[in-house]
Amino acid sequence: MEGELSLHVPAGSAALSRSLRAPETPAPDEFAEAVLAGLARRPRSIPCRYFYDAQGSELFEEITKLPEYYPTRVETMLLEAHRAEIAALVGPGRILVEFGSGSSRKTSLLLGALGNVPAYIPIDIAAESLKEAAEWLSGRHEGLTILPLIADFATTRALPKVAQRKRRFGFFSGSTIGNLTHAEARAFLANAARLLGPGSVFLVGVDLKKPASILIPAYNDSRGVTAAFNLNLLARINRELGGDFDLSRFAHHALYNDQAGRIEMYLVSLVHQTALVQGREFAFAEDERIHTENSHKYAADEFQALARASGWTPVKAWTDPANLFSLHLLRL
Numbered sequence: 001m002e003g004e005l006s007l008h009v010p011a012g013s014a015a016l017s018r019s020l021r022a023p024e025t026p027a028p029d030e031f032a033e034a035v036l037a038g039l040a041r042r043p044r045s046i047p048c049r050y051f052y053d054a055q056g057s058e059l060f061e062e063i064t065k066l067p068e069y070y071p072t073r074v075e076t077m078l079l080e081a082h083r084a085e086i087a088a089l090v091g092p093g094r095i096l097v098e099f100g101s102g103s104s105r106k107t108s109l110l111l112g113a114l115g116n117v118p119a120y121i122p123i124d125i126a127a128e129s130l131k132e133a134a135e136w137l138s139g140r141h142e143g144l145t146i147l148p149l150i151a152d153f154a155t156t157r158a159l160p161k162v163a164q165r166k167r168r169f170g171f172f173s174g175s176t177i178g179n180l181t182h183a184e185a186r187a188f189l190a191n192a193a194r195l196l197g198p199g200s201v202f203l204v205g206v207d208l209k210k211p212a213s214i215l216i217p218a219y220n221d222s223r224g225v226t227a228a229f230n231l232n233l234l235a236r237i238n239r240e241l242g243g244d245f246d247l248s249r250f251a252h253h254a255l256y257n258d259q260a261g262r263i264e265m266y267l268v269s270l271v272h273q274t275a276l277v278q279g280r281e282f283a284f285a286e287d288e289r290i291h292t293e294n295s296h297k298y299a300a301d302e303f304q305a306l307a308r309a310s311g312w313t314p315v316k317a318w319t320d321p322a323n324l325f326s327l328h329l330l331r332l
């Protein structure tokens with residue numbers, strides 16, 4: 001389901017909140033179908049996009065501030081260090097389209113460096129995050145036209161009409177591309193090429209391959225925020241689908257699958273138990289897992305090969321001295 005919240009922000013957040021339509025909630029049936037099918041299949045799995053209800057989005061924001069979770073910090077540092085060069089390579093007057101925009105905090109750095117941006121189109125499934133992000137940005141970039149699009153960034157088929165009038169600059173940050181399989185990532189990049197159109201440029205943040213000794217703490221932090229984020233999926237099922245999961249009987253587990261080059265997250269049943277979801281009963285053996293997320297890591301040349309296979313030409317890549325994270329500028 002897609003919906004547009006169209007607004008122009010002359011000054012301050014008061015004007016913004018009056019202009020917003022009531023947020024559209026994602027179709028509950030879609031969540032129910034995904035959960036029921038995911039719990040019935042073997043191995044059990046639920047797509048990670050369902051992490052992001054209001055509580056899940058808040059917990060993710062907390063994750064981004066954890067000392068162990070380096071991606072947000074390092075990507076922000078790369079944007080701060082290279083924004084002027086990025087802006088020079090992108091050029092002025094482009095509409096900025098952000099895929100999976102979330103809180104839009106990093107976007108502000110780009111907007112400041114780009115200067116002349118006719119409109120900003122953040123695309124996200126979480127209506128509340130979009131609204132909050134638009135309000136936050138409007139306070140910092142007076143006069144910016146913000147056209148939020150409530151949609152799944154992976155399957156967005158069309159941009160608002162205004163976006164077709166100018167050349168476009170895509171932004172996909174945070175290594176969210178890592179949450180897609182390689183085939184999905186390729187399809188996403190090809191769809192982004194079609195949406196952004198000929199002559200467009202695309203900046204993509206990609207987490208790099210590195211030792212498991214750095215990766216595992218990033219996905220299993222000492223404060224248990226990532227565990228709470230993972231377990232919130234069961235809490236969301238309880239809230240929205242009449243589930244009766246006992247959260248104290250499931251544990252968060254993160255491992256690095258070296259062969260696949262990805263972090264895998266699971267919810268592990270600590271005992272033999274049953275749980276009800278929309279009146280259907282699911283039995284879990286002790287140690288049985290629900291796969292909840294993959295987070296793929298790419299060497300810089302692996303990502304560039306993927307981008308090429310999807311029709312993009314790599315222009316330049318930036319990495320930090322410790323080789324933790326990369327930013328890739330691509331053009332069509």
Ligand code: AVI
Pocket residue numbers: 063071174175176177178179218219226293294295
């Ligand atoms: C949103 N995404 C890029 C995060 C990641 O690192 O894969 C989600 C996340 N899962 C656990 N911690 C953060």
